[in-house]
Amino acid sequence: MTTFEELEPKEVFNHFAALSAIPRGSQNEKQVSDYIVNFARERSLEAYQDKMYNVLVKKPGTPGYENAPVLILHGHMDMVCEKDPGVEHDFTKDGIKLIVDGDYIRADRTSLGADNGIGCSFILALLDSKDIPHPPLEAVMTVMEEMGKVGASEFDVSQLEGTRMVDFNWVTDEQILAGCAGDISCTIDVNAEWVTTPQNTQALSLSIGGLLGGHCEFDIHLERANGIVVLARILNSLAKTYDVRIARFEGGAQNNVIPAHGELVLVVQKADKAAILDAIKELEATLKNEFLVADPGLKVTVTDAELSSRIYSQTATRRVGRIAALLPNGVISMSRSIDGLVESSSNLGTVRATDDGLTFTCTITAGVSSRKHDIFERIRELAEMAGGGTEFKQFGLDAPEFPPTRNSKSVPAAVAAFKTVHGREPEVLVSSCSLELGFFVNRIPGLDTVGIGTELQHLHSTKERVSHPSVARSWKVVRDFVGRLKD
Template sequence: MSELAKLSPQPLWDIFAKICSIPHPSHHEEALATHIIEWSKQKGFHVERDQVGNILIRKAATKGYEDRKAVVLQAHLDMVPQKNNDTVHDFTKDPIRPYINGEWVTAEGTTLGADNGVGMASALAVLADDSVEHGPLEVLLTMTEETGMDGAFGLQAGWLQADILINTDSEEEGEIYMGCAGGVDFTVTFDLAREAIPQGYKTFTMTLKGLKGGHSGGDVHLGLGNANKLLARFLAGHQEDLGLKLLEFTGGTVRNAIPREGHVIIAVPADKVTELTALRARYEGILKNELAVVEPNLVLLLEETQTKLQALTEDCQKRFVFFLNAAPNGVIRMSDVAKGVVETSLNEGVVTMTDKQAEVIFLVRSLIDSGKNYVVNMLTSISKLAQAKYKAEGSYPGWQPDADSPVMHLVSETYQKLFGKTPNVMVIHAGLECGLFKKPYPDMDMVSIGPTIRGAHSPDERVHIASVGEYWKLLTAVLKAIPVKN
């Protein structure tokens, strides 16, 4: 962690280094929460938790700022646990290992957790740094945002006292967010029928790896490869001419990350092995050509394997494979209102298979409810055609943009004064918690800012060092400029 001690501003980087040292993947945030509560008590701040585990810390206004509008700085406690296949790491036990790589901070073989760890560190640094001038201040740290926004869903009216909320979960310095997409999880379940592998067949594991992965909202427009879709494409195109039998399909680990890796276990007749080998090489070449710019490191591996698994029956296999291949994925529609922003998308995020059941999990996002409903309807239709069970759950609302937001205008004006350039006021195609906060706090004025983060939700995640300094300047200047409460 000592390497980060070289960086400015402090104590933000020191606090972020400490956050990295305490495991906090989704559903395992309690150790970090306990540390933050004890730290807050030692600093003499008021701290409490609600019934879902959210943490609220209060700090009195700087002398002379007591009459300002109250502000709550908000971040989420959890991080997305993704690692490279050759990295040995237990996210529930092992610390993240950050290091400086040129202009960036990244981690050794895993996600860094800059999403939303840097935002969390900035909120705690404001509390710790008495040179930062501010009015009445609250810090809200929410539970389990990445896998279902549990903390935001459970936030109760009347707990927060602030007039303004600054969300720290954006990932582009120089952009100010005033709206975001809503989302819903769509899960499809296949009951599997299996049979013995025919005599004279050989079994192989086909592995697709080397893809970049990334944020299923913020990176969906980049045309990155989805391991689940690419493996399904091969199976759908060649299962009949090869006499191919499917034994296992596994790809992706979380529904809000574009799948970087996946593998299938297949069986083919012995006299088709040469053809399978040639088709693997041909298909790898096709993918390398199609995705040459965005996925230069993809590889498709094939190795003979031994397994006790049985094969799916022909009807079961076809319904499953054709479903995976036919399911929509990626950008569905660009927004007419927010130019250059994705309006509706989905991610075929996770495919798992047991002996008796297969499950496919999608995350659908849209700036408008009708777009979300349209994609759910498409998935429902192909699920019915595939004779699969399905359910849509965990729906959360988007954050409706407010062009008249006073805090948005304040942040924009402050940015211009600080840096001499106009920031981009944006709507983000990702799930921020602000839309959910609007239910218990409909009159709260909200905005979202953050430093530049690349590759979020993937082991390539990195945060731009200089942008953290610029974000800190903006955040502290905005806090100083918050107007008097009427």
Template sequence: MYGSLEELTQHPVFHYFSEISKIPRGSGNEKAISDFLVRFGKERDLVTIQDEALNVIIKKPATPGYEQAPTIIIQGHMDMVCEKNEGTVHDFQKDPIRLKIKGDMLYASGTTLGADNGVAVAYALALLAADDIPHPALEVVITTEEETSMGGALAVDPGHFDGRIFINLDSEEDGKLLVSSAGGSKAVHRVPIVREEAPEDTADYRISIRGLKGGHSGMSIQEGRGNANKLMGRLLYGLAAGLPYGIQQLNGGLASNAIPREADAVILLHGDDAKECEVKVEEWRNILKNELRASDPDVTIKFEKVTAASAGIFSEGSKHKAISSLMMIPNGIQSMSMEIEGLVESSTNLGVARTLDTELVLESDVRSSVKSLKDDIVNRSKLVADVLGCEFTADFDYPEWPYNPDSEIRQLFEKVYTKEHGTDIEVIAVHAGIECGIFAEKLPGLDAISLGPDMYNVHTPDEHLNIPSTIKTWEFFLAALKEMKTLDD
């Protein structure tokens, strides 16, 4: 369809997607992209607000004939998950995302693409820049830190908005209209580390888990994919039976809301034990190959001698707490919906393991469409920490988004889709965190939906965006905006 990036970026949506891809925008590093959005709005003489959380709100008046239509809030987030393949040279703090086309798909080169949620930003900018698209008054809000804490949306001042009709552009499936989502919380488990001097006559070895698919901890949790942190816990527990070793480092995953694809443990072994450890690692490689043959057939474990910076090893007590924590912290699907077939109701993902000087930090992303079940997972996680003598915190809590059976905006989008495509759009709920719940809590009476094009393997370096679907969703979105003069103000 498009033979080159130069040709693709002639389309306004992909023009702006290419422009924002030049700006690093990992969660917590949004100042540059936020300032870019502010300049964009002010250059077009649009009312533009940047708040302390770096959220940006840009307002555009209604086009002629739409002055009496209700104001529409359009929302997405500017940050992205930063993951890269092993061996890929890329600094997410300063390097642009390098785009490439494969057939009908847009990829990045060895990194996450940032279509989640750069597509929303590109749609919004293309709409704000256009002078030939009919629409009601618009209030575009682009938030920060959605991928880590939803801190941007939580910090938004509701007094900035007149609208009560809300269109979120953070969905990932064409032909589907999202009307409900899960709430969530981040659970952080801190294992205190007491370090001891490394025994004499030992050498450093690294055990590496690779080849897992990973994925979004909400959208892909039902796929049963291997979690590298949990697998590393099992492996280290298995090795501890009869094999003396010391732990120097444990690290895995980069984001709590991404199923970790990789994990590493640096251990110390006496020379006579290294061969036995290699044999046991090979046994575990075969075990995981068998267990994950359907979900992660490329899983592998590597055992190699390394030269590690000496920082001592975990005491036996710290080692026990670390391995027990990896083994016992809840992970994966916790309950399925009894009302919507196939919908995950509650889950948790042990997404990050990070060794610091005095503690091992384990971060989990907890999700549920039922608040009491979300609280139950958090409580069970806290009990694990209490039993093991570890610290525990749960924060970045955000609300679920309940289904509204009387939604006017849903009905309008359903009608327009049927008119445009001759078939009904599928109305769905998802087990992912969507900012609609936060805005619904802040703006009483909010009528919200979410939509977006087909994108795949988000939160992984294999993330890719369907180009025709992106254009189709854009055209559907514009057709729906055109019909909004029929809504009651």
């Protein structure tokens, strides 16, 4: 059985092990940022760190490449933090345990952080290299990519001289990325209209589990169950017959993750408890049949819960259920120009309890800005129509799309490198996913950009894994690619 220490290329996997040992969830990147700055300075490379903890490292070109156009390398330091129920892991303090499982590397019941730890490892390996011919390099590693791409939006691009850019935040080694979508997120605050919990009532905890979850862009077309939407659907069904009230509603990991878990605590009349339990069992059977292929592990668990002193009003309970049911979720439109490409989608990613009630967060992704903004405005209209003090706000940034570069030289160079390594043509893709690249190409005129990736699976979930043979293949492509950029 292969151990992690035996994996090749060591110059990449050694860096991935070092990054994995450092807690680096979104908004907790200072330690990994400091590590990269120290790494660069120990090698006498120029290193800059901004107030957000974004990092820029500059490395001269190798002999014969000193005067070649500068190449920008890009990746993001942060990772999505997910863990299975019952797993004791503090993402603010604990590193990731790496497990080699056949041809894949995974974590121990947590997310892995190969998104984008492998990409950053490619960058560190290039900065560390002494035997790879390459042009002058400007390595940009950003923070908070997984929370609205805040780091890239705040990065000062005036520091950059590069006219070409390669991004390593892609999910397969079978494609060369030539363009991608943009995204925007929003929140909907719903008031609980708190009332005193009446007598002769019982609290029930409804937990959704066993779901696959996944990335809200790469996996949205798979039509997996959304844990928040499923719980709201149960709520709405019960509320048609019984007096049920919300005491607490929580779910989802973060806005760009399809929710794999959630908990809805309902307060019901004691006299209705038995009938409600039967109704939930019947609803679970319906849902399991409905998602038999897309999400076969779906499970609803009901347990008694502690009765709180206050609950949502009946009107507010119904308002929450209706908003969750009507929010756009899943694939909204397909491209008519590229067969099989999702053009626009929306993900109801989280619901969080607040002092006043709760907050829903949605992320909208689209390859056409007008589509993205149309869905955004539809959600705004829904919030206004809901009434009861429901508030709609933009969350994070309006991330622009990355359109393909006209007359690109980077894309053909990447294609040629792929052919040298694989012996065949790659697919050149314009993707429905949203990356940080739009923040660079829209602020650096004529920036010639391409993406090179590795085989990553089940992103943003505890099943996340990366193919180590794919890393080895992609590293060969990267080495060949940078060597082609002499002029």
